[in-house]
Amino acid sequence: MSLKEKLVSSFLAFELDADINSPVHDIRSKSIKEFEKIGFPDRKNEFWKYTPIKKVLSEELTVFKKKRHLIDFEKVKDFFVGGIESYKIILIDGTYDPLWSNTTHKGVDICILSSVLENDKYSNVISRYYNKLIDNNESFSLLNSSFSKEGAYIHIPKNLELDKPIEIIHINSGGESSLMLQPRNLIILEEGSKAQIIESHYSLQEKNTNLSNSKNNHIDPLTNTLTEIYVEENANLDYYKIQNDLDSTSIIDNTYIDQKKDSVASCHTFSFGGNIVRNNLNFYQNGKNINSILKGITILGSNQHTDHHTLVHHASPNCESYQEYKGIYNDKSTGVFNGKVVVDKIAQKINAFQQNNNLLMGDHSSVNTKPQLEIFADDVKCSHGCTIGQLDKSALYYLKTRGIPEKEAKGLLTYAFANNVLENVKMQVLKTKIKKIIANKIGVSLGFEL
């Protein structure tokens, strides 16, 4: 049985567990039917041309978890940004972990999605916001809509500036092989509100017993996550994604962001690990004076692969979008950047900027980068640029003449290459954490305070 057939037949059993009267039952049923029609994409599909997703779609994958795995607090703590107070939603193998989470319903909802989907009190919210932004031609979005029942629900009321950031932390316990997780987040920032959210993915090493006796049977986990975000009038959102996972785990992330007039939303994606990581980041601008900021740093090694597909849909005049992605590819790692900008006919006087710079450090590393502009308005400014290259030899020589050894000089230049993407990160502790990860990834101890 193929994975597609297996998932479709799993759906009945899955729905038995869930409440048939739930408002999302219809959405799930429709989604699985659509998925059954279109199935998984292959590489003939332009959208998936450079990412061999089939490689991680093992027919052994399952949406059913065998048992609950417990993790030491010490290990979980390492995954916190640290140094600041924060709200936390922690999911271990897709299941909410109340012990270390820190949620609230006091004047603001920061909680788990399952409690909202099952509560009549929220039926208006669900019917208004849930599953409204997704692309119904996208297989993994449909799959997530069919099977998801857990994730974060965040609802910031009008004019509230959230007092501390929110961390959404996904942890693979490593205790279970062949699990296909389907986390789902719904985030609403009402008019004039403000929030900072950090979403991260981590895995613990597979347990030794697993490694020794069933290495051959071990199927690497796959996380298929989906996030819908509404940024209403004059609201302000900073979203940070940290993908710093084991070489063996794969992530497919679909994020849909809808912005209303005068709002500002930024999304930073830090891709430092995983086997195959695919990010589909979609921004829809619906109103004047919207600003959308998409930034990313990708640092990969070994055979890792990361694919950034971005979409900014300019549907209103006088808006801006700014995209800056940098990639550093070591060993045999590979990457994709596909930046699509659509400018509707009415979206006059917009300014869309897009930049993708890549360093190929490994002899066998490669990157495919492609700007894709579809412009129907005639009075707009759209610019794009991309580079693929090696470290600047004259800069390397300059550093060496000052007594900095070649290895450190290369590290310093690589660090400098990535560094300016971090200038919009307002949270200082997060900035420091990311800088440390970068220094560590590049393999140099930088001789100065980070």
Added chain:
Amino acid sequence: MLKIENLHVSVEGKEILKGVSLEVKKGEIHAIMGPNGSGKSTLSSVIAGNEDYEVTKGNIYFNNENIEDLSAEERAHKGIFMSFQYPVEIPGITVTNFIKTAINSNLKARGLKEMPANEMLKKIREKADLLEIDSRFLSRSLNEGFSGGEKKRNEIFQMAMLEPTLAILDETDSGLDIDALRIVASGVNKLKNKDNATVVITHYQRLLDHIIPDYVHVLQDGKIARSGDKDLALQLEEKGYDWI
């Protein structure tokens, strides 16, 4: 300190230096002058260790050690410094972080401990004052968007921090206005002592009004055509390079 014997240097198969000999002793200031394309910058690059230049014949000794096989960073660790004619812009590294890394790399290579942060800070302030450098300038990205004068001043600041035994100043006066020239020259003079040496490479005489050389050499067509004292530079200014 520096002894160059019959040096022949090629770049991409083309011979640029055709037998240069030069000796610089500690405490001395040498000026190397010459028209464009005479090989001045090649000479400084080959002393600093630029691997694009190939020594086909001859030797370079630094403190009696043949340095031909040493990399640029190893030469720096021995105490050789070159001020670049065109300093490279490096966005993303601040002047301060760059100089800290450089100083500690040199200390480490010499088997010494890293400089404590407070001592480093004190030294940075002291040397920045010497070159009339604003402290805001130090937290900017290295050379990025610097004016010509700021770049050159930053080179001499690095020299002041690293305290080399041999400093080669490659066309340090180009791109400097008269005030910047005065500040840079006075910085170089203050850093001068009886144990170090300076080689000033320049096209024009004007820098030598401020940094008075003990010896002046004229490089022409890859060879030293004439050597003399500071009066040679004045004569050149008056009569031009054709006079040689």
